Amino acid sequence: xxxxxxxxxxxxxxxxxxxxxxxxxxxxxxxxxxxxxxxxxxxxxxxxxxxxxxxxxxxxxxxxxx
Numbered sequence: 890x891x892x893x894x895x896x897x898x899x900x901x902x903x904x905x906x907x908x909x910x911x912x913x914x915x916x917x918x919x920x921x922x923x924x925x926x927x928x929x930x931x932x933x934x935x936x937x938x939x940x941x942x943x944x945x946x947x948x949x950x951x952x953x954x955x
Contacts, residue, residue: 891918891928891939898951902938905951913940 890906890913892899906913916924918937925935932939932949940948 893937899938
């Protein structure tokens with residue numbers, strides 16, 4: 890999951906993933922240029938959270954729109 894600091898939508902996504910019993914890796918798009926580039930490859934506008942599942946499905950934004 891690509892995130893940015895202080896993002897309330899990212900916190901909501903964390904809560905949802907935890908409630909669903911899922912494990913995830915967070916990538917703060919503000920800390921590494923390669924992670925920022927990856928984020929923009931999945932979300933052309935850089936919307937966070939962007940969740941990339943191991944099977945390749947991508948969810949952009951907390952509600953899946955964005």
